[in-house]
Amino acid sequence: MRERFTPLVLIAVIAFAIIAVTWLSLTAGRSETYSLLIAQGKSFTEALADASANALAAEDYYDQLVREQYRETVSRFRREQRAALEPSAVSAFRLTNDLLDLWVFDTTGTILFPPASPATTTVPDFLTDELSRLVANPDSNFVLVLADDATGRPVHYYLELSNQLDEVTVLRALAEDYTEAIAQTGIATLADRLVGESDVVYLAYQTPGTVVFTSIPEIQLGRIDDDSWLLSALDADTILYREVTRDTTVVLEFARPFSTGRYPFGLLRVGLSLERYHAIVREFNVQMGVMGGALALIMSLGLLYLSSRQKRRELGAEFSEMKSLTESIFEQIATGVAVLLSSGEITMANASFRRLFRLGESSLNWRDIDDVKLLDVDGFLASGDTTQETEIDIDSRRLLVGLSSAPTEIATGVVVVASDITRLTEFERQAARRARLSEMGNLAAGVAHEIRNPLNTIAIAAQRLAAEFRPAERSDEYAEFTKSIRAETRRLNDIISRFLALTRDDHGPQSALDLAPLLRDLSTLWRSELQDRGVSLDVSVEDELVITANDNRIRQLITNLLSNAREATPAGGTVAIEGYRDGDRVVVRVSDSGPGVSDELRESIFAPYFTTKASGTGLGLATVHQVATESRGDIHVSTGELGGATFSVSWKAT
Numbered sequence: 001m002r003e004r005f006t007p008l009v010l011i012a013v014i015a016f017a018i019i020a021v022t023w024l025s026l027t028a029g030r031s032e033t034y035s036l037l038i039a040q041g042k043s044f045t046e047a048l049a050d051a052s053a054n055a056l057a058a059e060d061y062y063d064q065l066v067r068e069q070y071r072e073t074v075s076r077f078r079r080e081q082r083a084a085l086e087p088s089a090v091s092a093f094r095l096t097n098d099l100l101d102l103w104v105f106d107t108t109g110t111i112l113f114p115p116a117s118p119a120t121t122t123v124p125d126f127l128t129d130e131l132s133r134l135v136a137n138p139d140s141n142f143v144l145v146l147a148d149d150a151t152g153r154p155v156h157y158y159l160e161l162s163n164q165l166d167e168v169t170v171l172r173a174l175a176e177d178y179t180e181a182i183a184q185t186g187i188a189t190l191a192d193r194l195v196g197e198s199d200v201v202y203l204a205y206q207t208p209g210t211v212v213f214t215s216i217p218e219i220q221l222g223r224i225d226d227d228s229w230l231l232s233a234l235d236a237d238t239i240l241y242r243e244v245t246r247d248t249t250v251v252l253e254f255a256r257p258f259s260t261g262r263y264p265f266g267l268l269r270v271g272l273s274l275e276r277y278h279a280i281v282r283e284f285n286v287q288m289g290v291m292g293g294a295l296a297l298i299m300s301l302g303l304l305y306l307s308s309r310q311k312r313r314e315l316g317a318e319f320s321e322m323k324s325l326t327e328s329i330f331e332q333i334a335t336g337v338a339v340l341l342s343s344g345e346i347t348m349a350n351a352s353f354r355r356l357f358r359l360g361e362s363s364l365n366w367r368d369i370d371d372v373k374l375l376d377v378d379g380f381l382a383s384g385d386t387t388q389e390t391e392i393d394i395d396s397r398r399l400l401v402g403l404s405s406a407p408t409e410i411a412t413g414v415v416v417v418a419s420d421i422t423r424l425t426e427f428e429r430q431a432a433r434r435a436r437l438s439e440m441g442n443l444a445a446g447v448a449h450e451i452r453n454p455l456n457t458i459a460i461a462a463q464r465l466a467a468e469f470r471p472a473e474r475s476d477e478y479a480e481f482t483k484s485i486r487a488e489t490r491r492l493n494d495i496i497s498r499f500l501a502l503t504r505d506d507h508g509p510q511s512a513l514d515l516a517p518l519l520r521d522l523s524t525l526w527r528s529e530l531q532d533r534g535v536s537l538d539v540s541v542e543d544e545l546v547i548t549a550n551d552n553r554i555r556q557l558i559t560n561l562l563s564n565a566r567e568a569t570p571a572g573g574t575v576a577i578e579g580y581r582d583g584d585r586v587v588v589r590v591s592d593s594g595p596g597v598s599d600e601l602r603e604s605i606f607a608p609y610f611t612t613k614a615s616g617t618g619l620g621l622a623t624v625h626q627v628a629t630e631s632r633g634d635i636h637v638s639t640g641e642l643g644g645a646t647f648s649v650s651w652k653a654t
Contacts, residue, residue: 045254070158101172199273207266250274336418459489515545534571541579547651549631557627561590568594591640
């Protein structure tokens with residue numbers, strides 16, 4: 001008994017020791033990984049602070065470029081003796097310098113130039129206030145104001161006080177290029193590009209008085225004065241961190257004091273998701289439970305321990321990727337950036353730049369690239385500050401490229417920024433076309449709405465004729481005639497209702513919707529309808545088919561598909577409705593044993609008013625396509641197992 005007992009005790013001791021060692025190792029691994037996560041988060045926050053400061057510096061740099069351009073224009077205008085300029089010469093000067101307006105005021109706000117009647121000159125009200133402030137504080141002899149004109153376009157107003165302090169020259173010019181440049185390189189754009197990558201949940205720059213920018217609603221961000229931890233972070237000389245919950249997501253938040261010349265002192269806040277970290281920790285706990293249930297299998301415990309060590313290495317590798325993010329920000333910027341030396345050598349270029357100009361990984365000379373020989377390379381090097389747009393041929397494609405440069409302290413050269421703005425230009429054209437089509441749709445909807453008024457009058461008249469009048473002869477024919485009038489007016493009213501529904505954009509709020517009970521309810525309603533026509537209904541619906549959509553609109557989609565199947569299926573045929581999960585998608589299929597849809601018609605059946613039925617309106621499948629699109633679903637038609645058409649609609653599962 002003792003000989004048998006001793007090995008059992010030894011095995012139990014060894015098993016307990018292995019469990020204890022494994023548990024301590026896993027605990028240490030979790031602690032080590034969490035410490036690594038915090039260290040990488042601090043490094044990322046520090047790198048983001050530098051990137052944010054650079055983005056703000058770029059915005060200041062754009063402001064300086066614009067001011068210098070307008071200052072030179074005012075100087076040129078004064079040198080050309082504005083008082084002696086003819087009206088045609090003034091117009092030529094404005095066109096040459098891309099100006100919308102040019103005025104000269106005295107210090108009381110009276111217009112000195114142009115000499116035409118002041119009644120014909122329109123000056124914004126706020127311009128008078130800016131002029132008064134400039135005259136009252138002449139230390140800075142200019143003011144630059146960005147505003148929107150009556151059409152919503154961005155416009156610059158530049159006011160410059162003369163050296164004699166006796167008059168103010170005012171320029172008005174379009175500022176679309178300026179606002180586009182700020183949108184491409186500004187700090188808000190940087191934040192939008194980073195959120196969602198490498199577990200970054202949100203970014204924010206916040207002062208005690210305001211929020212400069214944030215990627216989440218300000219109500220979720222909270223005020224600094226209402227949070228003691230944020231107040232302590234504001235006074236700290238290092239980066240603080242804590243765990244918080246944002247919309248059910250566990251977040252590791254970092255806060256760093258941050259300030260620039262443009263904005264007051266505040267906090268840069270970065271939220272990193274801990275979902276993957278906690279998922280791996282939960283996996284470790286499950287492994288411990290499995291090992292606890294297999295005390296006698298020492299080898300299995302050893303394998304599980306080795307497995308846990310491997311998981312730790314994988315976890316370390318995953319969070320090491322976060323560290324590499326700080327090094328890859330330069331590579332991930334969508335705009336091409338390169339450093340160009342005076343010799344023409346490209347010493348540094350990010351992936352976007354290399355991809356745009358088909359460069360290899362090794363250093364090249366700018367002048368040796370065939371695709372960019374037409375660009376003003378020497379102009380970049382000579383001035384250091386240059387902006388241009390040009391069309392170039394790359395891979396048999398004609399691209400519109402915007403380039404700008406700025407001097408750099410790295411040797412003698414410039415930083416060149418290149419952007420492919422071909423698609424942006426095309427999007428603008430498409431937006432204009434959509435606007436015109438939308439106006440035509442609104443006009444058609446209005447006409448359809450107006451048709452209803454005489455239509456209702458016809459229906460009421462037919463109803464009264466049937467109810468109040470009865471001819472002495474051919475009364476049956478008279479009753480059938482009035483009945484036909486009422487039926488056709490109801491049919492036309494239904495067509496108009498469907499048309500108006502197809503032209504409306506607002507179809508109600510969307511929320512989590514379980515399709516399983518909805519499909520079963522509709523199947524119950526339609527079963528008797530189909531049986532009356534001699535058609536059987538097969539139903540196969542799985543549980544928990546949850547998507548994000550509007551209940552009434554999805555009900556309308558499925559009803560239209562069932563109605564279409566009913567019309568296509570002859571007596572003795574079958575209609576089938578299915579609902580199931582396919583990976584991360586929820587799929588609804590409606591099939592019939594009718595004649596199906598030919599290949600040449602499959603691209604046309606979803607178009608409004610297209611129908612192959614003598615009495616069809618052509619709006620049913622158009623409505624189905626509209627509902628699927630507005631709920632972010634995909635729809636396609638194929639030949640199903642029943643031999644007829646199969647309409648499949650799929651959504652991303654919620």
